[in-house]
Amino acid sequence: NTYTxxxxxxxxxxxxxxxxxxxxxxTPGTYSEDDxxxxxxxxxxxxxxxxxxxxxxxxxxxxxxxxxxxxxxEYETTPTxxxxxxxxxxxxxxxxxxxxxxxxxxxxxxxxxxQITLDSLVTADIFTSGYTFLNDSATSIDLKYDxxxxxxxxxxxxxxxxxxxxxxxxxxxxxxxxxxxxxHYTLFTPDRGVSSTEMNSSYPGLALNGTVFYNVGCHxxxxxxxxxxxxxxxxxxxxxxxxxxxxxxxxxxxxLKEGSGYSETLMELVTDKILYYDQAxxxxxxxxxxREYFIQxxxxxxxxxxxxFESTLYGLPMFKIVMRQNGAKEAPKDFIGPTGPDEDEAxxxxxxxxxxxxxxxxxxxxxxxxxxxxxxxxxxxxxxINTPDGKYYKLNGKSNGEAGDxxxxxxxxxxxxxxxxxxxxxxxxxxxxxxxxxxxxIATPQSSSPIIPPEPIAPVGMTxxxxxxxxxxxxxxxxxxxxLTKMTVYTGYxxxxxxxxxxxNTMNFSIYYSNSTDKTPPTIxxxxxxxxxxxxxxxxxxxxxxxxxxxxxxxxxITYTEGISSWQSLDLSYNPSNLKWEGNLNLxxxxxxxxxxxxxxxxxxxxxxxxxxxxxxxxxxxxxxxxARIFTVQLLDNDNDGME
Numbered sequence: 001n002t003y004t005x006x007x008x009x010x011x012x013x014x015x016x017x018x019x020x021x022x023x024x025x026x027t028p029g030t031y032s033e034d035d036x037x038x039x040x041x042x043x044x045x046x047x048x049x050x051x052x053x054x055x056x057x058x059x060x061x062x063x064x065x066x067x068x069x070x071x072x073x074e075y076e077t078t079p080t081x082x083x084x085x086x087x088x089x090x091x092x093x094x095x096x097x098x099x100x101x102x103x104x105x106x107x108x109x110x111x112x113x114x115q116i117t118l119d120s121l122v123t124a125d126i127f128t129s130g131y132t133f134l135n136d137s138a139t140s141i142d143l144k145y146d147x148x149x150x151x152x153x154x155x156x157x158x159x160x161x162x163x164x165x166x167x168x169x170x171x172x173x174x175x176x177x178x179x180x181x182x183x184h185y186t187l188f189t190p191d192r193g194v195s196s197t198e199m200n201s202s203y204p205g206l207a208l209n210g211t212v213f214y215n216v217g218c219h220x221x222x223x224x225x226x227x228x229x230x231x232x233x234x235x236x237x238x239x240x241x242x243x244x245x246x247x248x249x250x251x252x253x254x255x256l257k258e259g260s261g262y263s264e265t266l267m268e269l270v271t272d273k274i275l276y277y278d279q280a281x282x283x284x285x286x287x288x289x290x291r292e293y294f295i296q297x298x299x300x301x302x303x304x305x306x307x308x309f310e311s312t313l314y315g316l317p318m319f320k321i322v323m324r325q326n327g328a329k330e331a332p333k334d335f336i337g338p339t340g341p342d343e344d345e346a347x348x349x350x351x352x353x354x355x356x357x358x359x360x361x362x363x364x365x366x367x368x369x370x371x372x373x374x375x376x377x378x379x380x381x382x383x384x385i386n387t388p389d390g391k392y393y394k395l396n397g398k399s400n401g402e403a404g405d406x407x408x409x410x411x412x413x414x415x416x417x418x419x420x421x422x423x424x425x426x427x428x429x430x431x432x433x434x435x436x437x438x439x440x441x442i443a444t445p446q447s448s449s450p451i452i453p454p455e456p457i458a459p460v461g462m463t464x465x466x467x468x469x470x471x472x473x474x475x476x477x478x479x480x481x482x483x484l485t486k487m488t489v490y491t492g493y494x495x496x497x498x499x500x501x502x503x504x505n506t507m508n509f510s511i512y513y514s515n516s517t518d519k520t521p522p523t524i525x526x527x528x529x530x531x532x533x534x535x536x537x538x539x540x541x542x543x544x545x546x547x548x549x550x551x552x553x554x555x556x557x558i559t560y561t562e563g564i565s566s567w568q569s570l571d572l573s574y575n576p577s578n579l580k581w582e583g584n585l586n587l588x589x590x591x592x593x594x595x596x597x598x599x600x601x602x603x604x605x606x607x608x609x610x611x612x613x614x615x616x617x618x619x620x621x622x623x624x625x626x627x628a629r630i631f632t633v634q635l636l637d638n639d640n641d642g643m644e
Contacts, residue, residue, distance in 0.1 A: 006090060007090060007091060007284075007318075008090060008091045008092075008093070008283060008317050008318045009061060009062050009090040009091070009092045009093075009317070010092075010093050010094075010095060010316060010317065011058060011061065011092065011093070011094040011095070012094075012095045012102060013094075013095070013096070013102075014094075014096045014097050014223050014225065015045050015046050015056070015223070015225075016045055016225060018094075019045065020049075020056035020057060020058060020250070021056070021057045021058070021059070021060045021061075021086075022049050022054040022055075022056065023054060023055055023056070023057055023305075023306075023309050023310075024053065024054055025053045025054060025055050025251065025306065026302035026305065026306070027252070027254070027302050027303060027306055028302075028622070031218075031252040031254075031447040031448070032053055032252075033049075033050045033053050033054060033055050033251050033252070034050065034051055034052065034053040036050055036219065036251075036252070037050065037051045039183060039184065039219075039230065040224075040228070041224075041225075041227055041228050041229070044224070044225050044227060044228070045225070046222070046223075046224050046225060047224075047228070050251070055250050055251035055306065055309065055310050056222070056250040056251070056310070056312070057086070057250065057309040057310060057312065058088075058092045058094060058312055058313075059085075059086040059087065059088050059092075059290075059308070059309055060086040061088075061090075061092055062086075062088030062089055062090035062091070062092040062287065063086040063087060063088050063089060064089045064090065085294065085300075085305065085308060085309075086309075087287075087290055087291055087294060087308070088287045088290070089287075090287075091281065091283030091284050091286070091287050091313075091317040091318065092283065092287070092313060092317060093245065093283055093313045093314065093315050093316050093317035093318075094223075094312065094313070094314050094315075095239070095314070095315065095316070096223050096235055096236055096239060096314060097223060097226075097235075097236045097239070101236065101239050101240055102239070104206070104239065104240065104242065105239050105242075105243075105244065105315055105316060106316070108206070108209055108210060108242045108244060109244055109316050109319060112209075112210050112244075112319075114318065114319060114320060115279070115319065115320040115321070115322055116174050116210050116211075116319075116320075116321055116322065117321075117322040118149060118174055118175070118321060118322065118323055119322075123150060124149075124150040124151055124152040124173060125149060125150065125173055125174040125175065126145045126149050126150070126151045126152070126173055126174065126175045126176075126177075127151070127152045127153065127167055127168070127173035127175070127176045127177070128141050128142040128145070128151060128152075128153045128154075128155065128176075128177045128179065129153065129154040129155070129159075129164060129167070129177070129178055129179060129180060130142075130153075130154075130155050130179035130180060131154075131155075131156065131157045131159070131179075131180055131189070131190050132157060132180075132181070132190075133255055133256070133257050133258075133446050134179040134180060134181075134216060134255055134264060135155060135156070135157070135179070136259065136260050136264075137179060137216070137255065137260040137264035137265070137267060137268055138153075138155055138177070138179035139155055140260065140268055140397075141177050141179070141267065141268055141271045142155060142177075144268075144271050144272065144275060145175075145271070145275070148275070152167060152173065154167060156190075157190050158190055159189060159190055159191075160189060160190070160191045160192070161189045161191060161192045161193070161194040163189075164187065164189050164194055165194055165198075165199060165202060165203075168199075168208070169199070169202070169203040169207050169208070172207065172208050172209075172211050173211065174210070174211055174212070174321065175211075175212055175274070175321065176211060176212065176213040176214075177213075177214055177267065177271065178213060178214070178215040178216065178217065178220075179216050179217075179264070179267065180216075180217055181217050181218060181448060182215060182217030182218055182219065182220040182234065182248075183217075183218060183219050183220075184219040184220070184222035184223075184224055184230070184233045184234060185197070185230040185231075185232060185233050185234060185237075186234075187199075187215075187217065187220075187234070188217070195230075195232075196232045196233060196234055196236070196237035197232050199237060199241075200232070200237055200240065200241075203241070205241075206241060206242035207241050207242070208238070208241035208242050208243050209241070209242030210242060210244060211242070211243050211244065212243065212244060212245040212246070212282050212315075212319065212321065213238060213243055213245075213246045213247070214246070214247040214248075214267060214270055214282065214286075215234070215246070215247065215248045215249075216249070216253050216255070216263050216264060216267045217248070217249065217253055218249060218251070218252045218253045218447060218448065219248075219249060219250070219251060219252070220234050220248035220249055220253075221234070221235060221246075221247065221248025221249050221250050221310070221311070221312045221314065222235075222248070222249075222250045222251070223235040223236060223314065234246075234248060235248060235314040238314065238315070239314060239315065243315060244315050244316055244319040245281070245282035245283065245313060245314075245315040245316060245317065245319050246313070246314045246315055247270070247282060247286055247311060247312065247313050247314075248311075248312060248314070249263065249310045249311055249312070250310045250312050251306060251310045252306075252447045253307075253310075253447065254303050254306065254307060254445055254446070254447055255445075255446055255447075256401070256407075256443055256444060256445065256446060257389065257444035257445075257446045258385075258387045258389055258390070258392070258407065258441040258442075258443075258444065259385070259392065259399050259400070259401070259407050259441065259443070260399075261400060261401070261443065261445075262303050262304070262307050262445065263307050263311070265293060265307075265400075266289055266290070266293050266307055266308070266311060269288075269289035269292050269293055270282075270285045270286055270289040272289070272292075273285035273286075273288045273289050273292075274321065274323070275323065277323065278322070278323055279320045279321070279322050279323070280320065280321045280323060281317060281318055281319060281320050281321070282313060282315075282317065282319065282321075283313055283316075283317020283318060283319075284317070286311060286313055290308050290311070293307070293308060294308065295485065295486045295488075296410075296412055296486055296488050297488070298400070298402070298410075298488050298489075298490070299402050299623075299626070301402075301403065301623035302623060303403065303445055303623070337414050337415070337416060337417070338353070338355055338371050338415060338416070338417045338511075339355070339417070339418070342354060347381070347396050348377070348378040348379070348380055348381040348396065349375055349376065349377055349378060349381055349396070349411075350375070350376040350378060351373065351374070351375055351376075352373075352374040353371060353372060353373050353374070354371075354372045355369065355370075355371050355372075355417075356369070356370050356372075357369040357370070364554075365514075365551075365552075365554050365600035365601070365602070366600075367514045367515065367516060368512055368513070368514045368554070368600070368601070368602045369417065369420055369512070369513040369514065369602075370510055370511070370512055370513075371415070371417065371510065371511040371512075371513070372508075372509075372510050373413070373508065373509045373510070373511065374506060374507070374508045375411070375413075375506065375507050375508075375509075376505065376506045377395065377411075377491065377504065377505055377506070377507075381395055381396055382394070382395055382409060382503060383395075383397070385399075385441070387441050389441050389442065389444075390439045390440050390441035390442065391438065391439055391440065391441060391501075392406065392407035392408065392409075392440060392441040393408070393409045393492055393501070393503055394409055394410075395409035395410060395411055395491055398410040398411070398412070400443070400490070401442070401443030401490075402443060402623070403443050403444070403445050403622045403623050404442065404443065404444075404622040404623075405442070405443055405494075406440035406441070406442060406443070406493075406494040406501075407440065407441045407442070407443050408490035408491070408492045408493065408494075409490065409491045409492050409503070410488065410489075410490060410491070411488070411489050411490075411491050411507075412486050412487070412488050413486065413487040413488075414485075414486055415485045415486060415487045415511055416485050416486075417513050419515075420513040420514060420515055421485070421513060421514070421515060422485040422511055422512070422513050423512050423513060423514055423516075423519070423601065423602035423603050423604065424511075424512055424521065424598065424602060424603050424604025424605075425487055425509055425510065425511045425512070425604060426509060426510045426512075426557065426569075426596050426598065426604055427489070427507070427508070427509055427559060427567075427596070428508045428509060428510055428557070428559065428569045429507075429508045429559070429566065429567045429568045429569050430504045430505070430506045430507035430508055430566065430567050431504070431505045431506045431565055431566045432502050432503060432504045432505060432565060432566065432567070433502070433503050433505060433565075434500050434501070434502050434563075434564075435500060435501040435502070435503065436498070436499065436500045437499055437500075438494065438499060438500060438501035439499075440494045440501060445622070487509065487511060489507065489509075491503065491504045491507060492504065512598060512602035512603075512604065513602060514601055514602040516551075516601035516602065518550075518551055518599075518601040518603065519601075519603065520549075520550075520603060521549075521597075521599065521603040521604060521605040522547050522548060522549035522553055522597045522598070522599040522603060522605045523547065523548045523549065523605070524545065524546070524547050524556075524595055524597050524605055524607040525545075525546040525547070525548075526607060526629070532631050532633075533545050533595060533631060534593075534631065534633055536633060536634075536635070536636075538636075539586055539587045539588070539635065540584060540585075540586055540587075541584065541585045541586075541587050541591075541633050542582070542583075542584050543558050543570070543572060543581075543582060543583050543584070543585070544578075544580045544581070544582050545558075545572060545580060545581045545582075545595055545597075546579065546580050546581075547581060547597040547605075549597075549599035549600070549601075549603075551599045551600040551601045552599065552600040553574070553581070553597060553598070553599055553600070554598050554599060554600050554602075555571065555597065555598045556571075556572045556581040556595065556596070556597045556598075557569045557570060557571050557572065557595070557596050557597075558570045558572065558583065558585075558593050558594075558595060559593060559594055559595075559596060560585070560591045560592065560593035560594075561591060561592055561593075562588075562589045562590070562591055563589075563590075563591075563592065564589075570583050570585060571583065581597075587633065587635060589635070590632065590633060590634050590635055591632070591633045592630050592631070592632050592633075593630070593631050593633070594606065594607065594628035594629060594630055594631065595607045595628075595629075595631075606628050607628065607629050608626050608627060608628055608629055609626065609627060609628070609629040609630075
């Protein structure tokens with residue numbers, strides 16, 4: 001409350017001076033932190049934490065209170081299915097390790113007047129490296145920079161340790177993105193490991209003065225005390241060499257075997273944030289990237305939790321990179337959000353929208369605003385990716401997947417509406433194309449080696465159901481009560497029984513907003529295993545759903561498909577005589593359907609199968625996968641000529 005204009009926090013000293021927060025490692029297999037014990041002295045503070053299966057974070061130090069309706073809320077972490085996540089409001093940096101090394105970093109910052117400039121039109125100011133499963137995200141980062149700057153890179157499975165040393169030290173680059181394996185004292189390359197001791201011996205002194213690094217590798221951000229056998233760690237070496245900001249993981253990093261995910265995604269988002277500003281600091285880039293990661297994430301699990309906590313910045317978070325703008329390419333156009341024209345187009349995707357509230361639409365509950373959206377994904381927006389392990393689609397370069405399920409194209413819409421908070425979203429329909437005999441690539445978490453999911457793919461239904469994730473503003477002094485929100489949705493899904501991939505051509509949604517303090521979604525009564533929410537009389541299907549909420553129920557819908565070309569929705573009507581929501585459909589074919597409900601505060605509920613937890617399923621060794629509970633209506637074949 002005292003330093004209300006603070007933007008940065010510098011922690012001076014290692015874990016023995018200012019302890020890191022300890023987070024229990026929930027990730028499975030041979031890459032939980034207690035499996036790193038061979039590299040540790042378990043009698044030290046750092047070693048003891050990891051040997052007991054904790055990893056380290058500074059996030060909590062920067063997560064402050066925030067204002068809500070003009071009232072300051074004290075320190076408050078973000079609720080998740082796993083408990084609570086600390087997302088920093090302040091950009092945090094930690095100075096290590098000896099007083100002399102800490103002074104070196106501060107002196108370098110002062111000498112450079114707190115900034116460097118990327119101003120060369122002919123000389124590379126940026127370096128990227130990547131290999132093995134990290135090569136796809138490294139290439140993505142490289143291309144983001146290459147659009148406006150000269151970039152040097154090592155992107156294959158055949159470059160060497162000597163090439164890496166030469167690229168980093170011989171003619172230092174201002175920005176360095178390292179996408180490979182590591183431990184706390186070694187950067188690994190396709191042919192060998194290059195230790196901190198080797199780098200220091202080959203290039204003594206301030207060989208990297210005024211540079212910034214971000215490293216996706218395992219334990220590349222673990223700073224250890226001097227009584228470790230390999231105590232000259234990467235953070236300490238970087239500070240000795242004059243690096244002003246260095247990001248690394250305090251524990252095992254994570255990615256996806258095919259496609260890009262987890263720590264890879266976070267580093268791509270850091271790159272986006274650096275490129276977004278005329279003057280970027282790595283401290284601001286990492287905290288904004290963590291927020292972006294969280295609000296884009298469809299299902300928050302133990303891998304996501306670790307990625308967001310363990311990524312740590314050493315050095316001075318306020319050190320700025322002045323980005324040259326001359327000759328820079330225009331950033332891809334994005335949608336302008338809920339307000340503005342009713343029709344828009346961006347990157348080959350067309351949007352039609354309508355914004356209504358309870359003052360203009362008498363059916364809406366008081367204080368609730370509805371945003372109706374229709375997206376059309378035009379030609380060229382989907383890209384088919386072939387891998388040795390299967391195929392998957394990207395939507396304008398974006399894809400993701402729940403660990404153990406199929407990779408799918410990912411769509412993100414900035415859904416923030418000034419003055420109100422988003423409460424939930426309904427999927428109301430869309431047209432699609434089926435691709436039979438499709439061999440899907442599976443979202444396989446990987447650290448040094450992949451965690452192979454069991455076959456067949458987990459039988460989860462319809463993971464395209466959208467989510468809206470919410471976080472509070474990143475300026476703790478802000479008086480704005482509006483939450484930062486994005487709608488995320490997979491625009492495809494895989495049917496394991498039919499071996500068919502379904503890709504949407506259009507999708508329709510309704511997002512609901514209100515300032516109600518009620519954040520509890522309504523309850524939809526599950527009929528139980530083997531039971532349905534419908535009865536069938538010939539071709540007439542009658543639906544009956546029980547839904548409850550303290551604020552009252554506004555709407556219950558059945559969202560259904562014949563499986564040929566579209567999903568549609570049927571609004572049910574409330575029957576006060578039996579306290580249920582009811583409606584009828586005359587069917588021509590069999591259908592699959594699921595149920596959604598919205599209460600009078602705007603909260604949305606989908607009746608789901610499985611657990612909401614992001615923890616590990618002991619039967620699969622992967623996080624639980626949830627989806628809508630899918631019901632099937634099977635028409636009777638009275639004339640024995642077969643049914644579709």
